[in-house]
Amino acid sequence: MRVLWKILVVLLGAGLLLLGCETNPERPNIPPETTIANIPPDSSTVFALVTLHWDGGDDDGYIAEYEYRYTTYFLNPADSTVTGVDSTEWDNTKLTSLTLPFNSADSVNYQVFEVRSVDDRGDVDPTPAEKHFFTRSTVPPQATIEIPENNQQFFVIDEVTDWWQGVPLTYTGEDVDGEIEEFGWIVDQGDTTWTQDTTLYIPPDKFSGQLAGMHTIEVIAVDNTNIISSVAAEVSVELVRPTFLNTQNEILIIDETNDSQLPQDVKGNKSNAEVDSVVDAFYRNMFGQSVDEWDYDANGGAPSRDILGQYNLVIWHGDDRPTTGQHDLPNHTALFRDYMNVGGDFVMSGWRILRAFSDDFPAVFEEGSFVRDYLHIVNASETASFDPTTGQADFTGAIGVGDQFSDVRVDSNKVITSFPFYGKLGQINLMLRQGEDAGFAKYIYSYDGNTPEYRRQPCGLRYYGTSFNAIVLGFPMFFIMEDDAIVMGEEILSSLGYTKN
Numbered sequence: 001m002r003v004l005w006k007i008l009v010v011l012l013g014a015g016l017l018l019l020g021c022e023t024n025p026e027r028p029n030i031p032p033e034t035t036i037a038n039i040p041p042d043s044s045t046v047f048a049l050v051t052l053h054w055d056g057g058d059d060d061g062y063i064a065e066y067e068y069r070y071t072t073y074f075l076n077p078a079d080s081t082v083t084g085v086d087s088t089e090w091d092n093t094k095l096t097s098l099t100l101p102f103n104s105a106d107s108v109n110y111q112v113f114e115v116r117s118v119d120d121r122g123d124v125d126p127t128p129a130e131k132h133f134f135t136r137s138t139v140p141p142q143a144t145i146e147i148p149e150n151n152q153q154f155f156v157i158d159e160v161t162d163w164w165q166g167v168p169l170t171y172t173g174e175d176v177d178g179e180i181e182e183f184g185w186i187v188d189q190g191d192t193t194w195t196q197d198t199t200l201y202i203p204p205d206k207f208s209g210q211l212a213g214m215h216t217i218e219v220i221a222v223d224n225t226n227i228i229s230s231v232a233a234e235v236s237v238e239l240v241r242p243t244f245l246n247t248q249n250e251i252l253i254i255d256e257t258n259d260s261q262l263p264q265d266v267k268g269n270k271s272n273a274e275v276d277s278v279v280d281a282f283y284r285n286m287f288g289q290s291v292d293e294w295d296y297d298a299n300g301g302a303p304s305r306d307i308l309g310q311y312n313l314v315i316w317h318g319d320d321r322p323t324t325g326q327h328d329l330p331n332h333t334a335l336f337r338d339y340m341n342v343g344g345d346f347v348m349s350g351w352r353i354l355r356a357f358s359d360d361f362p363a364v365f366e367e368g369s370f371v372r373d374y375l376h377i378v379n380a381s382e383t384a385s386f387d388p389t390t391g392q393a394d395f396t397g398a399i400g401v402g403d404q405f406s407d408v409r410v411d412s413n414k415v416i417t418s419f420p421f422y423g424k425l426g427q428i429n430l431m432l433r434q435g436e437d438a439g440f441a442k443y444i445y446s447y448d449g450n451t452p453e454y455r456r457q458p459c460g461l462r463y464y465g466t467s468f469n470a471i472v473l474g475f476p477m478f479f480i481m482e483d484d485a486i487v488m489g490e491e492i493l494s495s496l497g498y499t500k501n
Helices: 002-025 272-287 328-343 482-495
Strands: 033-036 048-055 063-074 084-086 091-093 096-099 106-117 129-136 142-147 150-154 167-174 180-187 190-194 199-202 213-223 233-240 251-255 291-297 311-316 345-350 378-383 397-400 429-434 443-450 458-465 471-475
Touching: 002 190, 033 106, 048 063, 048 106, 048 129, 091 213, 142 213, 142 233, 150 328, 167 180, 167 213, 180 199, 251 272, 272 291, 272 311, 272 378, 272 482, 328 345, 429 458
Parallel strands: 150 233, 251 291, 251 311, 311 345, 345 471
Antiparallel strands: 033 048, 048 096, 063 084, 063 091, 063 106, 106 129, 142 167, 167 199, 180 190, 180 213, 213 233, 378 429, 397 443, 443 458, 458 471
16 A cells, blocks of 8 residues: 555656646747947948947847848939849858948949847847948059069079079059058969069969960959959060070170270271271180170160070170260169079179279179179279379289189280370279178189289189079270180180180
8 A cells, every 4th residue: 555655646746747847838049139330320421441330139148149241232323223233141250340341333332231140049130230321432443563564575484493583573553542452463364363462473383375475464453442453454574485594505795895985005097897896806716706796886785585595604895994974784784683593694894894883982782782692792992093103004914813713914005005004904893892692702813913902802703603603804804915815715614614616
């Protein structure tokens, strides 16, 4: 009987429990609510970049995040009819305020912004808060390409190296009613590369088709309202693959000598054409009869990359002593930077040749300059026209430094035998210090003369590099005695890995 009673008590308790479950079901989740601040006021007209504020509440939980979107109705300003619609997808945020760029491509843009709260159970506000306003049309940003110029030539090779980084590209932009956020550059109508950089190099793998030849470069910009340039800035470039990469011992001599300004002892009664022939013959004897020659004045300036790219070595000389103006080589440093970056070797000599690179002598050449970065000369000076104690020029020749280079003497028959030269040279460029980072730059000639402050000062330098080699002489080679010059030419070629043909 006691056992039966216990069973009845248990059954009664279970029944009451079941009854209680049926009479007290779990309460359903109440959706959250959303409110939006009246900023900007409804129906106002504002700039396309709009800051909006909202808030949310949930009586039986908490707000986990918000979802927002907007729809743009493009209106005809004449009668306010809708000419087009653009909608964004729902996006989520945990913030209660955002600054958003609204699509404002047309002259009148009606914007409907919606935001809804999402509670901790994932339920969303079934009636999103809305903000209605108008935005003015925004002016697309404009990009301008500064480098390269249209149809400009550049040397190109298959791979980026420590010297050749690619084709340079520099641009700028303007947005009259906002700010530019990013630029995009496109090569040969390919994919857009977005960046905030305004100076860069385009690597060779970005160009489509044959690397050598014509290519197009475009630049666009996007502003802080997500408006992209309606018209891209565009240039065409011609890429030149140097053929000297597949040859060896091809040498070009560029003659920048102004024959009319050579000393009278050289000119005599000869015409400028006859003097030019004498100078050309001298250099062929120095460097070989098979070298090619380029007359700077007769050809209207420096050779193009198509021509320059055929030669492993370029020898530039300007043997006249400029009395007005300077030698013209500094006007072509971009050309020779490009040439040397892809592996071309370079020899430079002349009368006051380094003086042409600076308006202030003695000169200190800064990093980034052609003389500092490519010739590895930091400081340069120039000797006087003549020794004031003797009234005569002083340079009698150059002393070879090391075993590779022999001494050379000035040919007094080529120099005015009266004041101030008396068969010697003045205004010789001295290289007082080579580049600190140029561990492979060595002096190869030093000054020979009677003036103590000049004697043994370096006036010739050779640089061995990972991409190119270079030699700089601070005196004009044409005024060296021809027998010595022939030896000097052979030694210069040999030191750079060339042979005389």
